[in-house]
Amino acid sequence: MYRYDDLDQAFVNERVAEFRDQTRRFLAGELSEDEFKAVRLRNGLYIQRHAPMLRIAIPYGLLSSRQLRKLGEVARRYDRGFGHFTTRTNLQLNWPKLEDVPDILEHLASVQMHAIQTSGNCIRNVTADHMAGIAKDEVDDPRPYCEIIRQRSTHHPEFTYLPRKFKIAVTGSPEDRAASLTHDIGLHLTRDAHGQIGFEVLVGGGLGRQPILAQKIRDFIALPDLLGYLEAILRVYNRHGRRDNIHKARIKILVKSLGAERFREQVEAEWQAAREYAPRLEATEVDRIRAHFTPPAYETLRNIDAAAGRTPEFQAWYRYNTREHKVPGYRAVFVSLKRHGENPGDVTSDQMEAIAGLADRFSFGLIRVTHSQNLLLGDVRQDDLPVVWQELNALGLAMPNIGTLTDMIACPGLDFCSLANAGTLGVVKQIQQRFDDLDYLYDLGNIEIKMSGCMNACGHHHVGHIGILGVDKHGEEWYQITLGGSVNGFSALGEVIGPSVAKDDVAATIERIVDVYRAHRFDGEEFIQTLRRVGIQPFKESAYATHSEAA
Amino acid sequence: MRRILKRHEIVADTWHLLGESAADTDPVIVPLAELRKDTEAWLARQGPLGVRLAPAESVESLADVLPRLALVAVEFPNVGDGRGFSYGRLLRDRLGFKGELRAVGGGVKQDKIFLLARCGFDTFELPPTEKADEALRALHRYDVVYQPAEPIEGIKKQRYFA
Numbered sequence: 001m002y003r004y005d006d007l008d009q010a011f012v013n014e015r016v017a018e019f020r021d022q023t024r025r026f027l028a029g030e031l032s033e034d035e036f037k038a039v040r041l042r043n044g045l046y047i048q049r050h051a052p053m054l055r056i057a058i059p060y061g062l063l064s065s066r067q068l069r070k071l072g073e074v075a076r077r078y079d080r081g082f083g084h085f086t087t088r089t090n091l092q093l094n095w096p097k098l099e100d101v102p103d104i105l106e107h108l109a110s111v112q113m114h115a116i117q118t119s120g121n122c123i124r125n126v127t128a129d130h131m132a133g134i135a136k137d138e139v140d141d142p143r144p145y146c147e148i149i150r151q152r153s154t155h156h157p158e159f160t161y162l163p164r165k166f167k168i169a170v171t172g173s174p175e176d177r178a179a180s181l182t183h184d185i186g187l188h189l190t191r192d193a194h195g196q197i198g199f200e201v202l203v204g205g206g207l208g209r210q211p212i213l214a215q216k217i218r219d220f221i222a223l224p225d226l227l228g229y230l231e232a233i234l235r236v237y238n239r240h241g242r243r244d245n246i247h248k249a250r251i252k253i254l255v256k257s258l259g260a261e262r263f264r265e266q267v268e269a270e271w272q273a274a275r276e277y278a279p280r281l282e283a284t285e286v287d288r289i290r291a292h293f294t295p296p297a298y299e300t301l302r303n304i305d306a307a308a309g310r311t312p313e314f315q316a317w318y319r320y321n322t323r324e325h326k327v328p329g330y331r332a333v334f335v336s337l338k339r340h341g342e343n344p345g346d347v348t349s350d351q352m353e354a355i356a357g358l359a360d361r362f363s364f365g366l367i368r369v370t371h372s373q374n375l376l377l378g379d380v381r382q383d384d385l386p387v388v389w390q391e392l393n394a395l396g397l398a399m400p401n402i403g404t405l406t407d408m409i410a411c412p413g414l415d416f417c418s419l420a421n422a423g424t425l426g427v428v429k430q431i432q433q434r435f436d437d438l439d440y441l442y443d444l445g446n447i448e449i450k451m452s453g454c455m456n457a458c459g460h461h462h463v464g465h466i467g468i469l470g471v472d473k474h475g476e477e478w479y480q481i482t483l484g485g486s487v488n489g490f491s492a493l494g495e496v497i498g499p500s501v502a503k504d505d506v507a508a509t510i511e512r513i514v515d516v517y518r519a520h521r522f523d524g525e526e527f528i529q530t531l532r533r534v535g536i537q538p539f540k541e542s543a544y545a546t547h548s549e550a551a
Numbered sequence: 552m553r554r555i556l557k558r559h560e561i562v563a564d565t566w567h568l569l570g571e572s573a574a575d576t577d578p579v580i581v582p583l584a585e586l587r588k589d590t591e592a593w594l595a596r597q598g599p600l601g602v603r604l605a606p607a608e609s610v611e612s613l614a615d616v617l618p619r620l621a622l623v624a625v626e627f628p629n630v631g632d633g634r635g636f637s638y639g640r641l642l643r644d645r646l647g648f649k650g651e652l653r654a655v656g657g658g659v660k661q662d663k664i665f666l667l668a669r670c671g672f673d674t675f676e677l678p679p680t681e682k683a684d685e686a687l688r689a690l691h692r693y694d695v696v697y698q699p700a701e702p703i704e705g706i707k708k709q710r711y712f713a
Contacts, residue, residue, distance in 0.1 A: 007708045011695045018692055022662065030682075038630045039662050121631065151710060155693070157669035157700045158640050161633025238637045243606075277644050279699055279711060 001062050001366060002147045002292040004112045011154070012109040015116060019043050020102035027099065042122055042160065043105070044115025048418050051095045055118040056108060060128035060146040060170075061089035061369035065356035068367050070111040072352030078104050083352070085337065085345040087179070087409055087460055088127050088167065089369040090118055094416050116154060121162045121249075123153035123234075127169045129177040130370040133293065134378050136326045139189045140197055142170040144290045145226070148281065152227055159234045163241035164249035166234070167206075170199075179371055179487040181205045181213040182463060184251045185233060190220060198222045203233060203263065204255030207457035211493050212252040217264040223286065225271075228278030232271035236263070296364040296379055301329020306382045316438065317389050317400040322380075331382055333363075335375035335392060336399040336407075340432035343425050344410045345373030354395050362388050373409055374402065405435050405447040405514070409460055413453030413470065414477070420453030422470025422477035427451065427506050434507035444514055447527045450485070463487045465528045466510060467494040479506050483513070483539055484531055497540045509543050516542045554683065555653070556664070556675040556690070558704065561683045564676070566601060566622065574598070580624055583608050586616070594619050603655065610638040614646060622651040625672070627658030639670035643701065661689035669700040 004012075019039070026036040040046075044055040056071065063071075071091055075083045078100050079093040086092060096104060108114055118125055126146045133141040149168060153159070159166075169180040172189040180186030186202040198220045205214030221229045237251045255263045271278070307318040323332040335355055337345050347355075355375060359367045362384050363377035370376055380388055392398035401407050408431065411417065413424030431449065435441055450464030461467035467482035478500040485494030501509050514527070516539050521530045531539065553564035567573035569581050580601035586593050593600060594616060601622030604610060613623065623642060625635040635654065642648040654667045655676040664675055668690060677686055694707040702709075 007695050007710060010708065011693070011697070014693050014695065018662075034630050035660060035662070121633075151697045154697050155666070157666045157696075157698060158636045159633075160666055161631060161636060161663075163633075235637050235640075239634055243632060243634075273645060282711070285711065 001064060002059075002143075002289065008151075009109075009112070012112070012114050012116070015043075015114065015155075016102060016105045016109050019105060023099065023102050038120065038161075040101075041120030042117055043101075044118035045098075045101055046119060047098075048094070048416060052098050052101070053416070054093045054096050054101060054104065054115055055086070056083075056091045056093070056113065056115045057118045057125045058089050058091060058113075058369050059150050060126060060132070060143050061130055061371075062143065063367045063369065064111075065359045065365040065367065067111045067113055068352050068356040068359070070107060070113070072349040072356070074104055074107050075352070076349040081350075082346055082348045084343070084412060085347065085369050085373050085375070087371050087373060087458070088125060089130075089371065090125055091369075092412070094412070117160075119165070121164050121166075122160045123156060123162075123166045123168065125167075126150050126153070127167075127178055127183075127371070129171045129173055130368045130376050131177060131323065131332065131378075132172060132368075133295065134325050134327070134330075134332055135173045135175075136324060137174055138172045138326075139191060140172050141293055142172040142187075142189055144286070144293050145187070145189070145199075145223075146170050147289050147292070148227075148286070149230070152230075152279070158231075159238060162234070162238055163243045164246070164251075166237075166251065168230075176488050176491075177371065179460065179463065181487050181491050182207055182211075182460065183214060185230070186214045187226075192220055192222070196222060199226060201229065201233075203267075204252040204260070206250045206252040207460060207462050208250070209247055209455045209457075210253070211457065211462040212256060213487075213491055213493065214252075215255065215260040217260060217267060224281050224283075227281050228274060229267075229271055231278060232267050232274060235274075236266045236270050240266075295327075296366075298327045298330065298379070299381070301327075301381065303328045304382050306331070306385045310386065313400075314386065314389055316442070317393075317398055318385065320400045320404065320442075321398065321402045322385065325379070327379075329382055330379050331385065333377040333380045333385070333388055333392075334370075334402045335367075335377065335397045336402055337374050337397070338401055338407045339396050339399040340406060340436055341429065342396075343412070344408050344428060347375070351395055351397065354391075355397070358388060358391060372402075372407060374407070400438065401441060403446050404441045405444055405449055405510075406432050406441060407448075409448075409450040409464070411452050411458035413451075417453060417458075419456055420470065421455075421472035422453050422479065422503075424451050424453045424459065424468075424470060427468065427470075427479065427503065430504075430507040431510060434511060444517070445526050447514065448486070449510070460487075461485075462493045463491075464494060465531070466513065468506065469500075471500055473500070477503050479503065481506075481509060481513075481543065483536055484528070486528060490528075490532070495536055497536065497543050499544075512542050512545060513539050554677045556677055556683075556686050558673070558690070559687075561677070561687065566599075578621065580622060583613070590616065601651075601653075604635075604638060606632050606634040610641050610646070613642075617642075617646055617648055620648070620650055622653060623648060624653045624655045624676075627654055627656040627663070629656075629658045630660070632658060636666065636670045639667065639672050640700075643671035661686045664689045665692050668703045669696065669698070671701045 025031040188200040201218040202214035368376040414420040451468040452459035463485040480500040482494030578599035599621040
C-alpha cells in the first residue's frame with residue numbers, strides 16, 4: 001500500500017496543527033459557528049444529534065493492520081469502543097468530544113491517516129473496488145490512480161470551496177463494485193487500441209433528493225491527461241454549479257440542466273483552453289506511486305478445493321463469504337459486519353484489533369473496506385481458510401450471509417444522525433429476525449437491501465434491489481419501499497411501489513415481496529432478474545395484500 | 552481604514568472606492584457593472600484603474616480592459632462561495648494578468664488566505680474582525696503542497712513542478 005514520504009507526513013502534521021488552532025479559536029469565541037463549520041467539516045467533523053461525529057478517511061478502502069489497530073485504540077480511548085464503516089469506505093466515530101478531536105487527528109497522523117475532506121463542499125475521499133489488484137477480470141489496479149487523485153485533490157487551492165460535496169470513484173473491472181455511477185465522477189479504467197491506459201469518464205451521478213446515475217462524457221482520457229481533464233470538469237462545476245439552493249448544487253443538477261452533451265462541450269473547451277499549463281501526470285510520478293502497489297510476495301501454489309469434506313457451516317461460509325482470487329492458491333475472505341443483531345458496518349475496538357492480527361498472520365497485514373460495509377482480507381491462502389473461519393467465527397465475524405438479503409447497507413439513522421427522519425437500526429433488526437433462517441436466505445439468493453433514514457440517501461436506497469427510505473409522517477416513522485434499483489451491471493434507480501408502510505410492517509412487506517419472486521422465478525433466476533422480467537406490478541399488488549399482519 | 556494584507560505586512564489601503572472622493576490622478580476601484588456604463592471614460596482617466604468583479608460576473612468579460620487595469624478585486628461575499636478561486640487562476644494563467652490581484656469581501660478569512668495566495672492573489676482586504684498577526688501567519692501556514700498552482704514564498708516541498 002502507499003506509504004507516506006516526508007512531504008505527505010509534513011502535510012498531515014501541518015493540517016493537524018492548523019485544526020488545533022482553529023478549534024482553539026472556536027472554543028475561545030474567536031471563530032463564529034459558520035466559519036468553524038466550514039473548517040471542521042473539511043476535517044471530517046460533524047455536529048450530530050448526540051455528539052460530534054468524526055469521519056475518518058480510509059483512502060480507497062485500504063488499511064494496514066497497524067492503522068486498524070490504531071482505529072481500535074482511538075475508538076476505545078476517545079469514543080465508546082466501536083466505529084461504523086460507511087458505503088464510501090470511511091470510518092465514523094459517533095461520540096468523540098469536540099475538544100479531543102485535534103488529539104485524535106494527531107493519533108491518526110502517527111499512522112499516516114487523517115480525516116481531511118471527508119465532509120464539506122470539497123473533493124471527498126476517492127473510492128475504489130474492494131477487489132482491486134486481485135480480481136481476475138481487472139484491466140488494471142485502480143488504487144495507484146486513486147492515490148494520485150487523493151494527493152492532487154488534497155487541499156486543492158482552487159477546488160476546496162465547491163458548490164457542494166464532490167465524490168470520485170475509480171474502478172478497474174467490468175463489474176462495478178464501487179457504485180461508480182452514483183458518484184459525481186466515475187472513472188473506469190480501460191485501454192485504447194495501442195494498449196495505453198486511460199479512463200472512461202462518467203459525470204453527474206448522485207443520490208439524495210434527486211437521484212441520477214452518472215452519464216458518460218468521454219470514452220477515453222489518456223493517463224497523462226487525467227488530472228487536466230478532472231480539473232476542467234471541476235472548473236466548469238466550480239464556476240457554473242448552483243450556489244443559491246443547497247438541494248440543487250450537486251454537479252448532477254448542472255449536467256442535467258445543460259444536458260450531458262452541452263456539459264461535455266464546456267468541459268472539452270475548458271480542457272483545451274487550459275492544456276498548455278494544465279498539470280500533466282509525469283510517467284516518473286506514476287511509476288513512483290505504482291511501486292507502492294506491487295503485489296505481495298505470493299507463494300507458488302495450486303488451487304485446492306478448500307470446502308471438500310468440511311462441515312456444512314464451513315461450506316456455507318466458503319460459498320458466501322469468500323471470493324475467487326487471481327493468484328492460484330489464494331482467496332479473498334469477507335469479514336462479515338452483518339451479523340444478525342448488530343448494526344451493519346459496526347465493529348468494536350476488540351474486533352478491530354483481532355482483525356488486524358488475522359491480517360498480519362494470514363493476509364500480508366492488509367485489510368480492505370467494502371462499499372457494502374464489510375471488511376475483506378484480500379490474500380488468504382486457501383489452506384489457511386479453515387483456521388481463518390474458526391477465528392472469525394469466534395469473533396462473531398463469520399456470518400455467512402454476504403450477498404444475501406441480510407447483507408444490508410444501512411446508514412446510522414435516527415439513533416445517531418441529526419438529519420434522519422427515521423430509525424434504520426430497529427428495522428434492520430426486524431428484517432434480520434424475520435430472515436434469520438439461513439436456508440431460507442440461501443434459497444432467496446442474491447438480494448440487495450439498502451436503507452436510508454432520510455432523503456440524503458446515505459444508505460443508497462434508490463439503488464437497492466429493495467430500497468427502504470425512512471420518512472416522517474406527522475411525527476411517526478414510516479418507510480417507503482422501492483424496487484428494481486441496481487448499480488452493478490444493469491444500472492437503474494428503483495421505483496416506489498406505493499404508500500409507505502408502518503414501522504412494524506416493514507419486514508412483513510419485504511417477505512411478501514420476496515414471496516412474489518419465489519412464485520414467479522425460473523430455475524436459477526435471481527430476484528432482480530425475475531423483477532425485471534415480470535415487472536413491478538405483481539410485487540406492488542402483493543406487497544400490500546395483508547397489511548395488518550403483525551411483524 | 553481598510554487594512555490590506557500584503558506579502559509581509561499589513562498596510563492601509565491606498566486605493567479609493569467609487570463614491571469616495573478622489574482626484575483624477577488617484578487610484579480608483581470601480582465595480583465592473585459601473586465601468587461598463589461608460590468604459591471609454593473610465594479607461595481615459597489619468598490615475599490607476601482597478602475593477603471589482605462579483606462572483607456572478609464573467610472573468611473573461613474583463614479581457615478587453617485588462618491591459619489598462621492595475622488591479623482586479625475579486626469578491627468573496629461569504630464563507631462558502633468559492634468561484635473567485637477559479638477567477639484568480641484564470642486571470643493569472645489564461646488572461647495573463649500581471650497586476651495586483653486582490654481578494655475582497657466578508658469571505659476573506661485567515662483560513663482561506665493560503666489557498667487564495669496559491670490561486671494567484673497577492674493582496675487581501677481583511678474584514679474588521681480578522682486579527683492582523685494571525686492573518687499574516689496564515690499566509691505561511693503550510694510549507695508543503697500537492698499542486699503546482701502559484702509558487703508562493705515559503706513553500707519548501709511541492710510534489711510536482713508544472
